[in-house]
Amino acid sequence: MIKDLHSYFAYFVLLMLIIAVANAVIGFTTNKKFTAKDLRISLFALIFTHLQLLVGIILYFTSAKGWQTFSTTKIGDMGGARLIALEHPIIGILAIVFITIGWSKHKKQETAKRAFGKIALFYGIGLVLILSRLPWKIWLGLS
Ligand code: HEM
Secondary structure (H helix, E strand, O other): OHHHHHHHHHHHHHHHHHHHHHHHHHHHHHOOOOOHHHHHHHHHHHHHHHHHHHHHHHHHHHOOOOHHHHHHOOHHHOHHHHHHHHHHHHHHHHHHHHHHHHHHHHHOOOOHHHHHHHHHHHHHHHHHHHHHOOOHHHHOOOO
16 A cells, blocks of 8 residues: 555655764764765665655655645645645655755765755754654554
8 A cells, every 4th residue: 555655655755864964964073085985874764765756756646634634625624634735745745855955965065065065954954844744653553
């Protein structure tokens, strides 16, 4: 099921993003070289988030909690349903925009420190945005 895919893949997405941000912060603060390994870590995090976006969009239009809720309910009347019908998708997309900008900006930097800095900043913002609007209770089975 597409929902299970989105639900389980979320672990890999978050893990990869945390690794990429931590790696970039370490690179930035210790003045390391930007190696092929650093490129691969940042690229995998980018690809994982984009795959999650694709699955999320499909889910939005197949789940009853996405477009179906959004198109039939006034925003003011949504209550708790607003998280999945509106906040989680919009903030998720915004987060992926930040991550993509970070990826393209890091390539244009002249020093390794600045390249690590762009990844740390933009991927970090993306990670915080995603975490701020995850349907935590549903995901972790708390409700
Ligand atoms: C950016 C990274 C994203 C992560 C890490 C993520 C993660 C998650 C998680 C953990 C859940 C709860 C799944 C469960 O019930 O166990 C979920 C639900 C959902 N996500 Fe995402 N998501 C992301 C982006 C998106 C985007 C961009 C969209 C839509 C455009 C989207 C649409 C949905 C929908 C509609 C549900 C609710 C499905 C249902 O319960 O029927 N997600 N997401």
